[in-house]
Amino acid sequence: MALPPLNALRAFEAVARLGSFKAAADALFVTQSAISHQVRNFESWLGAPLFQREGNRATLLPHGVELANSLTVSLAEIDAACHRARSDNSRQPLVIAAIPSVAMCWLIPRLASFQEAHPGVETRIVYAIHGYEIDFSDVHLAFSFLPEMPKGPSIEASLFLRGDSIPVCSPTLLARRGKSVDDPGDLKELGLLHDGDKTGWRHWFDHSGEADPGPLPGTSFEDFNLLRAAVLSAQGVALCPVAMIEADLETGALVSLSDNPMAYGSDYFLITSKRAPVALQAQIKVFSDWAMSER
Structure with missing residues (x-):
């Protein structure tokens, strides 16, 4: 039996995980129509629908939920395996993604003290774009501003700072x-x-x-x-x-101008990757412990 189309698998998994075709399109940096086309192709390949469609609404059918859960785990494992295969772990820097506010106001002013305390840990700082999913195949830690604690099979998150x-x-x-x-x-x-x-x-x-x-x-x-x-x-x-x-x-x-802070509705979270190379796990913990202690 021929293997299913990988792009269609990714599109369907993203729709199921993120809850909408638009969110999946934003996360995969394609148009919403492209996502719809890929999902339709996947359903044609399966010979069965995955969604109950009513007007503009699409609800996952029970077998679609089961398939999506399996795909989320499997795609994470594939990404991790490919990342390990292509990386030279002995010389790989610790990649830290931060939304611009955290990067400029919190992380960069403190980064020199981390480097002085841990000179053996090489770091690379990149931007995380607020509202877009972070690709943890290339990122080992991330600072995000979100309305609730992020969850997933390949990440671990901690409340970092309040958004009050x-x-x-x-x-x-x-x-x-x-x-x-x-x-x-x-x-x-x-x-x-x-x-x-x-x-x-x-x-x-x-x-x-x-x-x-x-x-x-x-x-x-x-x-x-x-x-x-x-x-x-x-x-x-x-x-x-x-x-x-x-x-x-x-x-x-x-x-x-006030001594009465308002809960904003979102908070800052520190997210670490569970699928980072084994050689970097100790460094991830070092940076995570340092960041939490510096709050």
């Missing part, structure tokens, strides 16, 4: 204003800066007892590091995770 947020601004902006901030409404007078969209500030005003704050004008920034640069340069007030601006608060570069 507070409004902050530059002391220069406060001095320019000439008076203190006494209630949530005063924040709007300073000029609001938005991290991606206005959802964060709407949650903040609701958290502060102002359920209908009205219009929330202000510049939006696609990346937290851009938002941080704007608030440091006194362009307005931003809602920032305390863990990412701790150093700025300690040096006085930023000041907190």
Whole structure:
């Protein structure tokens, strides 16, 4: 019997694991129509449907669930075996993926102290893109910002830092204003800066007892590091995770405008790969223990 098409297997497994055709397309960096085409090809090869389709909704059938679970484990094992076969483990650096905010605000400022304490561990730092699945065939540890603890057969995750947020601004902006901030409404007078969209500030005003704050004008920034640069340069007030601006608060570069942090809905997690080469497992533990101790 001919082997099933590998691309179709990967597409189906991603849809089943991630819960939608769109999420699978984003994770595999292809179009949603390409994923649908691959899944249809796989169903044709099997001679049986894997989903119950009703309009735009597709629900996995029981035998599809069983097949998907087996494929998740099998594909992880294949990836790990191929990775071990192609790697020169004796000279391979420890690859650490970090979302930009963690890379710039937490990891890089502390990296020299890790290298001084563990000179035998060679590291390579790469970006993890928020909202995209991390390829742990090439990454050994990762820092992510997620709404819940990530789970999977090939990873192990720990809560790293809380995502609790507070409004902050530059002391220069406060001095320019000439008076203190006494209630949530005063924040709007300073000029609001938005991290991606206005959802964060709407949650903040609701958290502060102002359920209908009205219009929330202000510049939006696609990346937290851009938002941080704007608030440091006194362009307005931003809602920032305390863990990412701790150093700025300690040096006085930023000041907190509230002593009542808001749970953001997501937290920072440290994720380690279970399928990394055996030769790197000890180094992974060394880095993981160091990172957890530095929080």
